[in-house]
Amino acid sequence: MKIAIVNDLPMAVEALRRVLALRPEHRVVWVAGNGAQAVQRCAELRPDLVLMDLLMPEMDGVEATRLIMAETPCAILLVTADMGANTARIFDAMGHGALDVVDTPVLGGGDLRAGAAPLLAKIEIIGKLIGDSVPAGAIAARSAAVSRGTRARQLVAIGASAGGPAALATLLRGLPADFPAAVVIVQHVDEQFAAGMAQWLGQHSVLPVQVAREGDRPARGTVLLAATNDHLRLEPGERLAYTPVPRDYVYRPSVDVFFHSACALWPGDIVGVLLTGMGRDGALGLKALRDQGHHTIAQDQASCAVYGMPKAAVALDAAVDILPIHAIAPRLCAVLSIQPKPGGHDGP
Structure with missing residues (x-):
């Protein structure tokens, strides 16, 4: 190199x-x-x-x-x-x-x-x-999603990597205090910075931002951030857990791992959001969410610091919407049928 x-x-x-x-x-x-x-x-x-x-x-x-x-x-x-x-x-x-x-x-x-x-x-x-060397078969097959007819609760699942902190700050700034969904973020960041990043993002958000801990349940109006170098995933009972497998997966924590687990086990509606980042992590997971009928959003090229992960998702036709970062929070509010916070389009 x-x-x-x-x-x-x-x-x-x-x-x-x-x-x-x-x-x-x-x-x-x-x-x-x-x-x-x-x-x-x-x-x-x-x-x-x-x-x-x-x-x-x-x-x-x-x-x-x-x-x-x-x-x-x-x-x-x-x-x-x-x-x-x-x-x-x-x-x-x-x-x-x-x-x-x-x-x-x-x-x-x-x-x-x-x-x-x-x-x-x-x-x-x-x-x-x-x-861009992702080991073949790194993500295990997931079980089928439950019937959409039984779904009531809402989850916004967000993945980001390079350029993510600024993009996340912009997105969170646009979400109102009465936001009706749980928010879970998987950002590629070393675990020693996760707590500091949660605090930093909290300065840009009216919603509380916390690190996700083993056994936590995503809750309406709360933002949880993946906090270790292990992968965050959803387990039965809507509880979050960390797992070291797949061990040879280059992205840690992996957006794909969380998206796939949420797709399989979350008993309500999901909006998947894939933001700026290098590589392909999250593209397959976003595609799985769309294929199950969930709404999906990818950040557009012009507003990305690194147009890698969203580009891979767009190539797979995984995104329902392709939007600039300042438009994503208003779109989430529209999809979830609430009014966006005034001024939510401002940059970080």
């Missing part, structure tokens, strides 16, 4: 070089000392992956991510020395299309390979996303 490093600290650059040298399939194609240089270098030679620092002079990693994804989009992995102190910046960068975040490896005492493992694992996952 052709990898670029964006970091203003020579020690951090050297640490990243040494980690990448452990894998001969990776090659550093260029190094930039700030975000402005990175934007220029991407235009000259677009890499497969950018390892992007957040705090840099002249232009930080958030703005650089925004410009790169707008002008010469490629995979971006945030690499920062203090993830806890940079939570807001991390979500901002992910809203512009960054895929994930990892701690900067540290040179010094100890086993370099052990210290390099988290970064190399993230790079391997992103490499699979770029190659």
Whole structure:
């Protein structure tokens, strides 16, 4: 993989070089000392992956991510020395299309390979996303959905990945306090950021946003966010559970796994929503929902930070509606026969 490093600290650059040298399939194609240089270098030679620092002079990693994804989009992995102190910046960068975040490896005492493992694992996952290699048969066959004649309760199932935080904030901002459906979100994000992301999304929503815990039941007017690296799924009794299988599935947590389980076991109406993201996760699940007669929505290309997951869904004819992000909340309100909140179309 052709990898670029964006970091203003020579020690951090050297640490990243040494980690990448452990894998001969990776090659550093260029190094930039700030975000402005990175934007220029991407235009000259677009890499497969950018390892992007957040705090840099002249232009930080958030703005650089925004410009790169707008002008010469490629995979971006945030690499920062203090993830806890940079939570807001991390979500901002992910809203512009960054895929994930990892701690900067540290040179010094100890086993370099052990210290390099988290970064190399993230790079391997992103490499699979770029190659779109989803193991055949990764999702087990699901049981048939119950008769629509017995359905009463309503569920909005949302999947998102790269660019998802900003898209989710826009969507949630448009939902009114009397929203009549339960909302469950599966966003590709490392579990250490799930709680912080729920709090951040809660600042944009009049509905309460919480992490989904084992045994929770989706409830009307409440937003639940998948909270671990295991897959969230619906179990009998309308209870949520986490499962490590399929273990070899590249997307964790998987939108497809949740969509399929909801399609099989939710005893009411479902509206499936697939937002911005790299790869194909959620496309097959959205198709299954539509095939069972549920309403489905995909975000349109123009408003996506990364037009991958919705594109795959559109190619499968999985979406009833293809809409810009600001139009999705009003459409949900229309489908569920309620009036949208005034001003719900504003951006994040």
